[in-house]
Structures are given as C-alpha cells and as structure tokens.
Amino acid sequence: MPLFSPNRSLLSPKFEGYKFAPLEYGEVTAHHSLAYRISQTNASGRAPLSFQEVQSRVLHNHLAVCGQSTRAAYIDADLRVVLIDVNETTLAPTLKAVYELPRPIQSTAVESLQREYPSAVFVDATSLFVADGYGSLYALRIEGDRSAELLAAYKLAIPAETGSAQASAPFRLHRAASVSGQGVVVVLSSKHYPQTAPQEPAQKTHKAPPVRFDIWGAQITLPVANSSQTQPLQIVWHRRGDDVPAYTAYDASRQAFLLVGSSSYLPIDVSPTPTYEPSSDEIAPIPRKGENLDGVSTPGAGVPKPPPYSWTQTSDSVTIAIPLPSDTPTEHIKVAFSPRTLTVLVEGTSTAGATIAPTAEIPVAVPRFTLKSLWDGILPGTSVWTFDRAAARAFGVLTLHLDKAHEGTRWPQVFARSPGVPGEEEEVPETLDPSELYAIRESLEKYTAALREGTDGDGLGLGASVPSLAEGERDDEVDLSVGKAVRVTWAGTGGSRTLWPGEGDGSLEILSTPLPGSAGALIPSLVAKNGLDGVVYTLKDGSSVDGPPVWEHTSTYSALAFVLASKRDTRFVHHVAGRAVLAFESGASELGGNVYIYRGAGPKEIWAKQTVLKLGGGSAGALLGVGSMEVQGKTIILGLCEGELTILHDVL
Numbered sequence: 001m002p003l004f005s006p007n008r009s010l011l012s013p014k015f016e017g018y019k020f021a022p023l024e025y026g027e028v029t030a031h032h033s034l035a036y037r038i039s040q041t042n043a044s045g046r047a048p049l050s051f052q053e054v055q056s057r058v059l060h061n062h063l064a065v066c067g068q069s070t071r072a073a074y075i076d077a078d079l080r081v082v083l084i085d086v087n088e089t090t091l092a093p094t095l096k097a098v099y100e101l102p103r104p105i106q107s108t109a110v111e112s113l114q115r116e117y118p119s120a121v122f123v124d125a126t127s128l129f130v131a132d133g134y135g136s137l138y139a140l141r142i143e144g145d146r147s148a149e150l151l152a153a154y155k156l157a158i159p160a161e162t163g164s165a166q167a168s169a170p171f172r173l174h175r176a177a178s179v180s181g182q183g184v185v186v187v188l189s190s191k192h193y194p195q196t197a198p199q200e201p202a203q204k205t206h207k208a209p210p211v212r213f214d215i216w217g218a219q220i221t222l223p224v225a226n227s228s229q230t231q232p233l234q235i236v237w238h239r240r241g242d243d244v245p246a247y248t249a250y251d252a253s254r255q256a257f258l259l260v261g262s263s264s265y266l267p268i269d270v271s272p273t274p275t276y277e278p279s280s281d282e283i284a285p286i287p288r289k290g291e292n293l294d295g296v297s298t299p300g301a302g303v304p305k306p307p308p309y310s311w312t313q314t315s316d317s318v319t320i321a322i323p324l325p326s327d328t329p330t331e332h333i334k335v336a337f338s339p340r341t342l343t344v345l346v347e348g349t350s351t352a353g354a355t356i357a358p359t360a361e362i363p364v365a366v367p368r369f370t371l372k373s374l375w376d377g378i379l380p381g382t383s384v385w386t387f388d389r390a391a392a393r394a395f396g397v398l399t400l401h402l403d404k405a406h407e408g409t410r411w412p413q414v415f416a417r418s419p420g421v422p423g424e425e426e427e428v429p430e431t432l433d434p435s436e437l438y439a440i441r442e443s444l445e446k447y448t449a450a451l452r453e454g455t456d457g458d459g460l461g462l463g464a465s466v467p468s469l470a471e472g473e474r475d476d477e478v479d480l481s482v483g484k485a486v487r488v489t490w491a492g493t494g495g496s497r498t499l500w501p502g503e504g505d506g507s508l509e510i511l512s513t514p515l516p517g518s519a520g521a522l523i524p525s526l527v528a529k530n531g532l533d534g535v536v537y538t539l540k541d542g543s544s545v546d547g548p549p550v551w552e553h554t555s556t557y558s559a560l561a562f563v564l565a566s567k568r569d570t571r572f573v574h575h576v577a578g579r580a581v582l583a584f585e586s587g588a589s590e591l592g593g594n595v596y597i598y599r600g601a602g603p604k605e606i607w608a609k610q611t612v613l614k615l616g617g618g619s620a621g622a623l624l625g626v627g628s629m630e631v632q633g634k635t636i637i638l639g640l641c642e643g644e645l646t647i648l649h650d651v652l
Contacts, residue, residue: 006535007553012603015558018610032645039077050211056244060117063625063640065517069125070629075118088631098148101132119173131173139224151224157232165193177250179493183221189244190214215239215265237495239265247513249524253542256490265489307428308367311414318402326389326396337380344369373416377405482565483509483529512581515574517628525577534560555600557581572626579652586622593617620644
C-alpha cells in the first residue's frame with residue numbers, strides 16, 4: 001500500500017479558481033528597520049559550488065523561530081547573534097545583539113572549504129544552538145535582557161570510517177529536538193569530501209561530478225556544562241544522500257527523525273538502488289501520433305489536425321466556434337435549434353466530416369450535425385448564430401450561442417455520448433475564453449500552411465485544453481516542473497535504520513513544507529502535487545515506537561500547482577495546515593518581494609480566496625528568512641529582509 005494516497009472525497013474537480021480578497025495593507029503589516037543588517041553574501045573557498053549547494057543556499061532560511069515563545073534569532077553580516085523579542089500586546093519587536101561569534105582567521109595560502117551560511121535552532125526560549133558556517137557549534141544560554149552566555153563550543157569531528165578526506169567540515173543546522181533519555185539531538189548536514197577523487201571520464205563532458213552530503217545526528221547532554229575547550233560532537237547516527245534535506249522533523253511517538261529530500265538518506269554500508277541510464281544505442285525518438293519514422297516524410301506528416309470545433313461556457317450559456325472557409329456564402333449555412341438537439345448543415349457537405357475547400361489543394365473538414373443530441377437542454381428561442389467572414393483571411397468562424405435551459409449547470413461536453421454508434425466524433429475539451437476566436441482562425445491558417453509547405457506545425461491545436469483551467473494560461477512544460485521530487489527517510493534516535501513497508505517506493509512531488517515556528521509546524525505535514533492540486537498529508541501519531549508511519553490526506557488546495565507555476569521569483573513556499581499556503585518571493589528585483597496567500601476551501605466549494613501583500617524588495621532588500629508565532633491566539637508572520645523586519649498580522 002502506498003504511503004501517500006489521496007482521498008477522492010476531499011478533491012474538488014469542479015473548482016474554478018481563486019478570487020482576490022484584498023486586505024488593508026497598512027492595517028496588517030508593520031515594517032521595522034534593522035540596526036543589525038543581514039547579508040546573503042557568502043564567498044569563500046576556491047572550489048566552485050555544485051548545483052545542490054547553490055540551491056541549498058538560495059533556499060536557506062536565515063531566521064530561527066522558537067516554537068514555545070515569541071522569540072526569534074538570526075546571525076547578521078558581522079557574525080553577531082541577534083535576538084528578536086515580539087511584544088505580545090503591541091507586536092513591536094525588540095532587537096538586541098546578544099553574542100558575537102569568533103571569526104576564524106583564513107589565509108589565502110591555504111586551501112579552504114566552502115563555508116555554509118550561519119544557522120541557528122532553538123531548544124527552548126533560553127537555549128540556542130548556533131553554527132558559524134565555518135565548522136563550529138556554540139551552545140548559548142539566554143537569561144532575561146542580558147547578553148547570551150556561552151556554555152560550550154563544539155566541532156564536527158568526522159569519523160575515519162566514513163571515508164572522508166576531511167577531519168572536519170563546515171555544516172548547517174537543521175533541527176534540535178529533546179529526546180527522552182538522550183538530552184538534545186541536533187541534525188546537521190555537511191558536504192562529503194571523498195578520500196579518492198572521482199575518476200575523470202574518458203570523454204570530456206559538461207556533466208558535473210557527483211556530489212554527496214552527510215546528515216549527522218549529534219547528541220548534546222543537558223544541562224550543558226560550562227567548558228572553555230572546544231569539544232567534538234558526539235555522533236549518534238549518520239546518513240548520506242545526494243542532496244541537502246528540504247525538510248526535517250522529529251516524531252516523538254516513533255522516536256525517529258523524518259528526513260525529506262530529493263534522495264534517500266542511507267547508512268554508508270547500505271548501497272543505494274542503482275539508477276538505469278540507457279546507452280546511446282538504446283535511445284530512440286518517440287513517434288508522434290500518425291508519424292512513421294521508417295517511411296519517407298511527406299508534407300504535413302505529423303502536423304496535428306485541429307478538432308472540428310472549439311467551445312466554452314459560462315453559467316448560463318455555451319458558445320461553439322466552427323471554422324469555415326471565409327468565402328462560404330451565408331445562405332449555404334443552415335442552423336436549427338431545438339430544446340434538446342442541434343442541427344448544423346453547410347451546403348456542399350453530404351456526410352459527417354465531409355470536406356469543402358477554400359483552395360483546391362487544402363481540404364478542410366466541416367462538421368455536419370443533424371438533430372445531434374446535446375448534453376443538456378437549451379432555450380432555442382434565445383439561441384443565435386453568427387458568421388465572422390474575415391474576408392482578408394482564408395477562414396472565418398461560425399459561432400453558435402446556446403442559452404442553457406438550466407442556468408448554473410456545468411456541461412462536461414457539448415453533445416450527449418452515443419456509445420457504439422459508428423462514426424461518432426471524439427469529444428472536444430472545453431477552452432476558456434470565448435473572445436479568443438481569432439486564435440481558432442489563426443490555428444487553421446497555420447495548419448493549412450503546414451500542409452501546403454511541408455513545414456512542422458507541431459503544437460498548433462484547436463481546443464486542446466484543460467477544462468476550467470485553460471490553454472491560454474497553461475504551459476505544460478512549466479506546470480510539470482512545479483514541485484520538488486522527494487523521498488521520505490527515517491532515522492531512529494539511537495542510530496538504527498528505521499525502514500517501514502512502502503518507504504522508498506517511488507517519489508513524492510511536494511509543493512510546500514510547514515511554515516517554521518509555532519503555527520502548525522509541530523505536526524509534520526507536506527503539501528504534495530496531485531495533478532493541478534496540492535494535497536495536504538499530515539503524519540498521524542504512532543501507537544507505538546515500531547508503528548509504521550501513516551500519512552492522512554486532511555485537506556486540499558485546489559489548483560495550487562497551477563497558480564504556483566506562474567511564480568518565477570519564489571524563494572519559500574510554506575503552509576499552515578488547513579488554513580493557507582504562502583508563496584514568498586525573494587524580492588531580489590524591484591518588482592518582487594510579495595507574499596501570495598492561498599486560502600483553503602472545502603471539497604464542494606468552487607472558489608477560494610487569494611491575498612497578495614508586499615513583504616520585501618526595494619529598500620528592504622531581498623527576503624532571507626520567514627517564520628511564524630502564536631500571539632494571544634493569533635498567528636503572526638515574520639519576514640526577515642536584508643535591511644528590514646516585516647510583521648504580518650491578522651492575515652490568517
């Protein structure tokens with residue numbers, strides 16, 4: 001049984017889209033300048049970064065939020081740990097530099113490793129772990145309004161049996177969790193530096209050498225004893241994968257850590273399943289419909305033939321567009337409406353699908369409908385037809401306007417199905433905009449030109465669309481690229497490899513991870529791509545430590561993948577389960593810096609609400625971190641920019 005299975009009763013196949021619900025910007029946002037500015041500049045080392053490393057740095061969240069209080073922290077450009085305390089009454093933040101991390105001395109004469117961004121994680125409101133990005137971890141205690149006290153400093157001492165060429169390496173903090181009987185376990189990630197460099201391929205290639213990453217679970221005993229000496233971290237478990245985890249969580253009911261990334265994270269003594277790559281002799285082109293790869297190409301071969309008509313609908317009408325040669329006399333067109341049938345006859349056609357030709361070379365199929373049964377009833381007295389001749393072009397458009405007898409009823413197709421009837425036409429999908437009849441005529445022009453000249457008309461279709469969310473706004477190549485393919489891996493707190501039935505079977509495409517902080521981030525959940533929708537899977541508590549994980553489909557964000565496909569500058573996509581999905585733009589350009597809030601809707605609702613607010617960009621600088629807090633029963637959202645802290649309230 002698959003780990004992730006959608007509940008069809010929670011899907012909304014009739015969903016129409018998102019309606020804009022504006023908020024008074026000045027009433028829900030507050031901007032505060034940063035006295036301690038943060039920077040995303042991170043240039044060190046001489047070796048170039050791999051794609052995975054670049055992507056990890058782009059998506060790195062520089063803001064750490066304490067889930068049990070109204071406290072957050074970040075590390076500024078001068079390696080100062082800056083504490084943010086939000087007043088529960090006024091929501092005004094107080095910023096204070098509580099500790100300055102030592103800056104390592106680096107020499108240009110010595111080869112240095114690429115550093116990581118500084119990172120921090122809270123254990124509770126008074127305990128904070130900070131990684132400087134160079135390879136050191138600091139345990140800080142924060143009491144009242146005083147500066148933080150350094151309790152201990154740690155180094156990542158990489159065991160020799162891992163096959164690493166480095167005794168230590170820069171690392172990034174992902175999570176800290178209190179584990180019963182073990183104190184605190186922090187999850188770290190670092191780049192793996194193999195002892196033997198990968199062999200150069202026999203032939204030069206532009207493909208980058210493979211890069212792997214180590215995921216560490218390090219135990220720190222509480223309370224942390226004061227020590228002036230740097231100590232090695234006590235490693236309790238170790239995994240290795242092909243990417244930095246996109247999301248981590250701790251499940252106390254199963255006493256295991258959840259690792260979500262583009263690969264499985266396995267012990268080094270477990271070989272990953274090899275991927276099959278076909279040789280050049282095995283790669284062959286896939287023929288298009290009707291294409292003969294073994295034969296001699298002929299003019300027009302492989303050119304998609306437009307369907308005989310295109311159609312769209314509103315709540316009270318159906319519009320059908322039929323292309324006809326522009327020189328067709330109006331008196332040759334016969335249209336008759338009845339409450340349940342439609343008749344369309346064009347003089348010169350005697351059978352369904354017969355052809356007439358604007359030129360002797362290019363025949364055009366014209367549909368012929370004789371008392372053709374419609375899917376639902378119409379009002380014949382108010383239904384009309386028009387013919388746009390467009391004499392300057394080869395094709396005009398015959399447009400039929402049918403008034404629905406039952407207003408509000410959505411038609412899945414124009415005509416009633418007649419199973420088993422010979423010559424029955426294939427149904428044509430609905431298109432979106434009835435005003436774009438010009439595109440229909442243009443499609444026919446290009447199609448016939450391809451037939452005459454033998455040029456490739458691939459991609460020219462008539463009405464080949466997606467119901468409700470239509471061709472004019474959908475780009476299949478872009479929509480298919482939305483989401484990140486991930487695998488789910490579990491690691492037991494004691495280092496055991498936790499593997500349950502179904503784990504690792506295929507991959508899951510996620511659109512969103514929980515918003516860091518206290519707003520719904522305590523219960524692990526993922527928003528996965530299901531067609532055009534975003535399906536929320538929530539992890540249920542285990543009945544025992546050995547109980548396999550159960551992911552329950554709890555809600556759906558309809559058409560989420562479709563709307564996210566239009567966002568080109570998105571840095572973070574997070575959700576508050578059951579309430580909203582938030583897409584944050586990076587704000588690197590003058591026009592960006594927005595947060596798009598998509599609210600949830602029930603399975604029977606056809607509309608949902610969308611809100612857009614300015615969060616970063618411009619003088620505020622790029623958005624580098626986000627988080628959430630619960631203040632007096634309300635959720636506030638923090639956006640950390642290079643020069644500004646923005647707080648959103650009363651938006652969820």
